[in-house]
Amino acid sequence: xxxxxxxxxxxxxxxxxxxxxxxxxxxxxxxxxxxxxxxxxxxxxxxxxxxxxxxxxxxxxxxxxxxxxxxxxxxxxxxxxxxxxxxxxxxxxxxxxxxxxxxxxxxxxxxxxx
Amino acid sequence: xxxxxxxxxxxxxxxxxxxxxxxxxxxxxxxxxxxxxxxxxxxxxxxxxxxxxxxxxxxxxxxxxxxxxxxxxxxxxxxxxxxxxxxxxxxxxxxxxxxxxxxxxxxxxxxxxxxxxxx
Numbered sequence: 767x768x769x770x771x772x773x774x775x776x777x778x779x780x781x782x783x784x785x786x787x788x789x790x791x792x793x794x795x796x797x798x799x800x801x802x803x804x805x806x807x808x809x810x811x812x813x814x815x816x817x818x819x820x821x822x823x824x825x826x827x828x829x830x831x832x833x834x835x836x837x838x839x840x841x842x843x844x845x846x847x848x849x850x851x852x853x854x855x856x857x858x859x860x861x862x863x864x865x866x867x868x869x870x871x872x873x874x875x876x877x878x879x880x
Numbered sequence: 881x882x883x884x885x886x887x888x889x890x891x892x893x894x895x896x897x898x899x900x901x902x903x904x905x906x907x908x909x910x911x912x913x914x915x916x917x918x919x920x921x922x923x924x925x926x927x928x929x930x931x932x933x934x935x936x937x938x939x940x941x942x943x944x945x946x947x948x949x950x951x952x953x954x955x956x957x958x959x960x961x962x963x964x965x966x967x968x969x970x971x972x973x974x975x976x977x978x979x980x981x982x983x984x985x986x987x988x989x990x991x992x993x994x995x996x997x998x999x
Contacts, residue, residue, distance in 0.1 A: 797986050808884070808970050808990035809923075854923065858986055867913055867925030867936055868972075868988060 772855050772871025779845060780879055787853060787874040788839040795857035798831050798838040799868065803852045812853075813840070842876075850878050882907065884973050884991035892997045898959040901994045905952050905973030911935075912954040913988060914946060917968040926969075929954050961998045968993045 770789045779785060789798075797816055801809035813824050815831035815838060822829055828841045838855055852875050856868040885904045893899050905912050913936075914926040925938035929948035946956040952973075958965055972988035 799987065801990075806992075808972075808992045811987060811989060814987045856923075860986065867928055867938055868915070868923075869925070870915075870923035872922045 770855055770857055770869055770871040772874055774874055775872065776875040776877065778877050778879065781845060781847060783845055785842040785845055785849070785876060786839060787855075788837060789855035789857070789871045790837040791857055791869075792836070793857075793859070794835040795859050795869075796835065797858040797860070798829070799856040799858070800827075800829050800838070800840045801854045801856060803854065803873075805851075809854055845876075845878055847878055847880060850876055852876070884971055884989055886969075886971050886991040886994050888994060889992065890995045890997075892999065893961050894999050895961055895963060897961050898957060899961060899996060900955055900957050901969055901971075901996075903954045903956075903971030903973075903991060905954070905971075906989055909973035909975050909989075910952055911974045912948055912952065913972045913974070914954070914956050915970045915972065915990075916940070917970055917993070918966075923970070926956065958996075963998050966996060966998045968995050 770791050772789045799814050800812045802812055803809040813822050813829040818835045819833045820831040826843045830839055852873040854873045855871040858868050859866050887902045911930045913928040915923050917923045926940055927934055927946055928936040932948045943959045948954045970990050970993045972990045974988045
């Protein structure tokens with residue numbers, strides 16, 4: 767199936783550093799979602815974006831819906847040890863007849879060194 | 881409010897068998913979607929159920945099927961299991977209230993998943 771291009775694949779950073787990851791697609795979406803998944807658990811929704819150009823924050827997390835509707839980024843400021851995990855972007859298209867299933871990126875594995 | 885629950889959490893089956901997985905959505909959520917997660921293919925959409933009807937389907941063979949009950953609970957079934965069906969199966973629910981544009985309420989909340997191992 768279709769997948770989003772998510773980068774980087776993994777990140778090794780020091781505690782306190784800022785983190786940035788992004789997703790690009792060849793198709794447009796009208797919803798972008800960012801999830802975090804811990805080992806043995808399901809993905810947890812972090813941020814949802816609904817408008818092109820929209821910038822949304824959730825605590826130390828900030829995400830933007832690209833103006834072309836084909837990309838999104840997620841920033842994490844001042845990383846802490848509990849930020850460790852796999853981050854997924856997901857796009858969804860609703861062309862008027864109802865939303866399609868989510869299309870996911872391959873994930874960014876965030877590892878934090880204390 | 882309780883989250884999405886899935887049962888069982890772990891399952892071991894052998895090739896050729898069939899399996900049924902269960903999902904209870906968040907109270908008040910009317911839509912249930914199923915996803916398969918594997919190391920190689922990542923997270924892939926299987927199907928979505930809304931008002932007891934399959935509304936959307938991903939690119940999976942007919943061995944994968946599902947249904948939704950009047951209380952929005954959902955089950956998915958995999959028949960004639962193959963080794964490649966070993967995966968984490970995730971269920972997600974979303975609100976989809978009546979009279980609202982779908983795009984504003986498409987946020988999907990995931991359960992912990994069922995880890996299926998096929999031997």
